[in-house]
Amino acid sequence: MNSAERTFRSLHFGLYSTYMERTKGLSNFHTHCNLDDGTGVMEEYVLSALSKGFSALGFSCHTPGKLQDGWHMRTEDFPGYLEEIARLRSLYKDRIEIYAGLELDYLEDTREMVGYEYRDQVDYTIGSVHMMRHAKSDRYLAVDGPIEEYELLLEDNFQGDIQRFVGYYFEIQERMIAQYRFDLLGHCDLMKKRNKGNRFFDPKEPWYRKLASHLLKTARKHKVRIEVNTGGMARGATDEVYPSFEMIEECALLGIPLTLSSDAHQSAHLDFYFSQADDQLVQAGHRTLDVLQHGMWQSVPIV
Ligand SMILES: [Zn+2]
Ligand SMILES: [Zn+2]
Numbered sequence: 001m002n003s004a005e006r007t008f009r010s011l012h013f014g015l016y017s018t019y020m021e022r023t024k025g026l027s028n029f030h031t032h033c034n035l036d037d038g039t040g041v042m043e044e045y046v047l048s049a050l051s052k053g054f055s056a057l058g059f060s061c062h063t064p065g066k067l068q069d070g071w072h073m074r075t076e077d078f079p080g081y082l083e084e085i086a087r088l089r090s091l092y093k094d095r096i097e098i099y100a101g102l103e104l105d106y107l108e109d110t111r112e113m114v115g116y117e118y119r120d121q122v123d124y125t126i127g128s129v130h131m132m133r134h135a136k137s138d139r140y141l142a143v144d145g146p147i148e149e150y151e152l153l154l155e156d157n158f159q160g161d162i163q164r165f166v167g168y169y170f171e172i173q174e175r176m177i178a179q180y181r182f183d184l185l186g187h188c189d190l191m192k193k194r195n196k197g198n199r200f201f202d203p204k205e206p207w208y209r210k211l212a213s214h215l216l217k218t219a220r221k222h223k224v225r226i227e228v229n230t231g232g233m234a235r236g237a238t239d240e241v242y243p244s245f246e247m248i249e250e251c252a253l254l255g256i257p258l259t260l261s262s263d264a265h266q267s268a269h270l271d272f273y274f275s276q277a278d279d280q281l282v283q284a285g286h287r288t289l290d291v292l293q294h295g296m297w298q299s300v301p302i303v
Contacts, residue, residue, distance in 0.1 A: 025300060027291050028270050029058035029101060029184065030126060030227060030261030035081055036062040037071035038265040046088050048267035050095055056292055057270075058099035059085060060126050063115025067105060067140075072114075082121065099123040099292055103186060106176040107140075108168075109133040113180045124292060126227070128186030129172050132157060143169060144193040144237075154200070162201050163208075166191050170211045174218040183297065184259055185219060187229045187242040196237065203244055212247050220254045225290055225297070228281065230273040231263025241277055245284060252285030257299060259290045278302055 031045055032038030042059060049057040064075040073081065082100055089098040103126040104115040119125050131140040134149075136156045141149040158165040169191045177185065189212065195201060201208060219226060228248060232238030241248075251258060260277055264270045281289070281302060288299040 025291065026052060026054045026271060026274065027056035027058075028054070028262050028264065029056075029060060029099065029124065029259060029292060030103070030186070030229065030231070030263045031057065031059050031270070032061060032103075032263070032265045033059060035077050036073045040267050042084050043088060045264070045267045045270065046092055046096065046098065048270050050092070052271050054096055054270070056097040056099065058101045058124065058292060060101040060103045060124075063102045063104050063118065065114045065117070067114055069140075072105075078118065097293070101125060101183075103128050104180075104182060105130060106172065106180070107131070107133075108172040108175075111175065111179065113176065113182075116180060119182075123295070124183040124297075126184045126186045127176055127180060127182035128190075129169065129176060130190070132168075132172075144187075144190050147194050150194045166201060166208065167211050170215045173215055177218055177222045177224050183225060184227045184261070185224050186227060187231065187263065188215060188219075188226060189243040189247065190232075192242070192244070193232050193237050196239070204246070209246065212243070213250060216247060216250050216254055216256060220256050225257045225259060226251060227259045227261045228277055229261045229263050230277055231261070231265070231269075234262065234264070234269045234272040241273065241280070245280060248281065248286070249284040257288070257290045258286060 033042050033045060034040055046057060061081060062072040064073045064078045068074065085098060085100040092098065100122045101124045102115050102118055102122050104113050106113050106127060106129050130144055131142050132153055134141045134152055134156060141153050143150055154160060154162065154165050173188060192203060229242040232242055258281065260274060262269055262272045287301060287303055289302050290297050290299055
């Protein structure tokens with residue numbers, strides 16, 4: 001083969017592999033496992049990702065650190081987590097890209113990002129708000145936990161005022177966005193997880209739309225990437241993805257980049273509802289999604 005042929009071949013192969021990445025290109029960067037509140041060992045998720053034709057998989061355990069509560073990773077497990085990801089990355093390097101991430105927790109009462117000290121040891125981080133400090137018991141209660149916790153927060157912290165409760169959840173995320181740097185904003189309308197059948201509020205009402213819109217504008221100002229998360233649907237808790245279609249449409253208008261995540265807690269759910277969510281994204285006006293590729297966040301076409 002002469003040099004012209006070699007150049008042609010490498011160019012041709014280069015273009016072909018780019019095309020393959022785009023069309024094959026399934027990936028997920030919000031993945032739990034048995035080191036936090038997920039089930040199954042990490043390798044099980046890699047094998048599932050391979051069977052589904054993924055080109056990349058990122059693990060994002062609930063961060064180690066001060067919240068040692070049974071659903072966050074135990075701090076002593078963190079070195080083993082990184083070692084296992086390194087082992088899997090090397091073992092499967094010809095077939096899939098594997099990344100180490102963490103889902104960090106912003107605490108509204110102390111304004112700290114739990115796990116922020118680990119950010120340099122991982123490839124990317126997700127910024128999430130799951131909890132608020134309960135005024136009466138002084139414990140953290142989850143907005144996506146048991147319904148009793150949601151109701152305790154609503155009654156005791158907000159005197160039953162759902163608009164203030166929801167408004168505060170959006171406001172905390174805006175604070176987190178202004179204070180810290182992270183790669184993805186996690187499930188930004190998580191308040192609807194316990195709102196099946198609009199039990200507490202109607203997300204189409206103007207007050208709600210206004211609060212949601214304010215969050216999105218803050219996200220745009222700080223150049224935050226937002227995830228479209230199918231995890232609520234996988235658990236049967238919601239009838240739609242996080243965030244709602246209206247918010248996804250507004251992200252398109254504002255030019256906010258999105259990723260698509262399953263927030264999988266079991267390996268079978270790695271691509272849960274992905275094809276339908278893809279269609280919705282296109283319908284909402286999006287033409288690209290952000291993915292980690294070759295170690296960098298890149299925008300890839302979805303149409
Ligand atoms: Zn989460
Ligand atoms: Zn998660």
